[in-house]
Amino acid sequence: MPRPPRSDARANRAGILDAARSTLAIDPHASVDVIARSAGLSRRTLYGHFDDRDALIRELIVTGAQRFNAIAESVTDPDARIALARLAARLWQEAAHVQFIAALALDEAHVEHTADALAPLRRAVSQLVQRGQDDGSFRADLAAPTLSRLIEEVARTVVARTVVAGTDATSSGAANLAVRTVLSIAGLSWREADDLLSAHPDITDVPA
Template identity: 80%
Template sequence: MTSRALRRDAVENRAGILDAARQTLANHPHASVDVIARSAGLSRRTLYGHFEDRDALIRELIANGAQRFNEIAASVDDADARIALARLASRLWQEAAHVQVAAALALDEAHVADTAEALAPLRRTVAALVRRGQEDGSFRTDLAAPTVGRLIEEMARTVVSRTDAASTGAENLAVRSVLSIAGLSWREADELLAAHPEIARPEAQE
């Protein structure tokens, strides 16, 4: 076998391990390395050839997920900070809802430092949105922008880990919670979402 074929096999094995880990952890959050390796159709030895331990594997999952979240943050460009924040919350929720258990693992205390580093671009986006909203009078000003951003992050952590992503209104709850922390009343959130029904999926507003 050529070195190119070997490299291709290694890349495919690594991708297969990550896919198996996502699916396995979705059903069994505390699944062992052995279980994940079997799910990938590989030996434990092969898995350890790519990841030194279970934490290293989870860190890789976090990094991959964070890249997608950061890309979503970069794609939101609404001039109105309220709309931008609501749209960002909605899009992030839709992404997290597909990998809720993996997202919850990323937000777990054991991996909070890795998550914080991986999601630094997203954090900067949220902080910038909060500052913009404070400057134009849309958001609360009794707290500093970094503090509001951290409160939003903690709320998201709770919603992702505690809410059934498939439940009716889950996305709507996430968006409204973010807007509430930013300083909007429930009436203002109602008006905003009614004026921009594309922000949340229709079934979330039924």
């Protein structure tokens, strides 16, 4: 059996990831040298943990995906409409605080890797859509896999455009728009979305 990494090696790896997050948030094109200096380590030490810059970015995507997958698991509302709205809001709020990772994850160079890392979330969305179709909450003119994919693609477009435009994605208004967009794709009218969000204002509350 391989020996577990020493505590200093684990600390170095964690430091590199933290430095990469903070550095790339300021400059998405920051080099390995810049990230290593930010972590207070040599370039050689960084390469001892990650083969190259892409490997480092993939690790950031994986750790971010784990948080998204955990959010999907935490949403347990029995009403499919509320569950979808809450899931959309929580994912949006999480993505809003790590917009640079969201941008990197949505880059064509990392889409396939991102899809693999987010497999549990995608399954949760698919199951939720199927449940909503079964109880008549969501549109049934599209097969569940197709509707799930459409919701994913629309959400991806909204996030990407927000990152590019520099919109304040952490605002409650941005979260509200994201949730309404997802509900609309699922088949709810704007009045139905209004009623749902009015009855459950906590869904789009943005933590201070």
